[in-house]
Amino acid sequence: MKYCTRAKFRWHSQSSSAGFAYDGKRFNRYFSDFAEKYGFSDMYTGGFYPYETPEEHWAYWSRYIKINRYEDAPKPVYEMLLSLVKDKDYFVITTNVDHCFQKAGFDKSRLFYTQGDYGPFQCSEPCCQKTYDNETQIERMVSEQSEMKIPSELIPKCPVCGRPMTMNLRSDSRFVEDEGWHRALKRYESFLQNHRKDHVLFLELGVGYNTPVIIKYPFWQMTAKNPNATYICINQGQAVCPQEIELQSVCINADIGQVLQSLSDAAVE
Numbered sequence: 001m002k003y004c005t006r007a008k009f010r011w012h013s014q015s016s017s018a019g020f021a022y023d024g025k026r027f028n029r030y031f032s033d034f035a036e037k038y039g040f041s042d043m044y045t046g047g048f049y050p051y052e053t054p055e056e057h058w059a060y061w062s063r064y065i066k067i068n069r070y071e072d073a074p075k076p077v078y079e080m081l082l083s084l085v086k087d088k089d090y091f092v093i094t095t096n097v098d099h100c101f102q103k104a105g106f107d108k109s110r111l112f113y114t115q116g117d118y119g120p121f122q123c124s125e126p127c128c129q130k131t132y133d134n135e136t137q138i139e140r141m142v143s144e145q146s147e148m149k150i151p152s153e154l155i156p157k158c159p160v161c162g163r164p165m166t167m168n169l170r171s172d173s174r175f176v177e178d179e180g181w182h183r184a185l186k187r188y189e190s191f192l193q194n195h196r197k198d199h200v201l202f203l204e205l206g207v208g209y210n211t212p213v214i215i216k217y218p219f220w221q222m223t224a225k226n227p228n229a230t231y232i233c234i235n236q237g238q239a240v241c242p243q244e245i246e247l248q249s250v251c252i253n254a255d256i257g258q259v260l261q262s263l264s265d266a267a268v269e
Helices: 024-038 043-047 054-070 077-085 135-144 179-194 217-225 243-248 256-268
Strands: 002-007 090-094 111-113 116-123 165-169 200-205 230-234 249-252
Touching: 024 043, 024 054, 043 054, 054 116, 054 135, 077 256, 090 179, 111 179, 200 217, 217 230, 217 243, 230 243, 243 249
Parallel strands: 002 090, 002 200, 090 111, 200 230, 230 249
Antiparallel strands: 116 165
16 A cells, blocks of 8 residues: 655644644743743744844744754654654655654655745745755854844845845745755655555645645545545544545544554554
């Protein structure tokens, strides 16, 4: 059986199950100063706050990127998933932007990050379709910031046109789809085409309704078109499927990590 897995960030997502909480104690540990000054109580809201200066904007975002992109998840949820699919013909399409699949050891050639990644910068007014690794710059921003501001000389600028840089995250039409993005898209499309009539398991993990045309609806449609396909949805609070594919589906309303742990334990036995 071929496997195609999919994941999406939301409060009960795979990354949340892995310990990447965007609110509560984890938020307060890293952003209590911003919370006290501006009154927001989660990282997502803080990411949209209109800070007065780029120095403050990047003080917030450098911390955000460091803990959500360059640090490992507290719980081995992604590693458990990898142990279940590593010997299978799988492909992962994800709108998660925290790089957890690759950090857990998934084959890069079997991953497609449709919505970007915290790891690269891009020009804020794209003068070219290029992205730039940001790890070194982010580390400096975090280590050298003071009073919720980074030094002005660390504000990232596009090396081509000199405009301000931003994260390579899809929020509007200015999102840069670089050469790597297009290569991953072609690999994903080839995987689907090559297995369109095969016994395929469409495994959907933690997908909500923020971007259903990217995440959820295509899996439903491909399952409906292929009588050999099975659709499995694991999502605490939102495990559903349309009536048309009920007989081909399994919906599990539970924490992703707990379900994967049970499957891993059963595989060992």
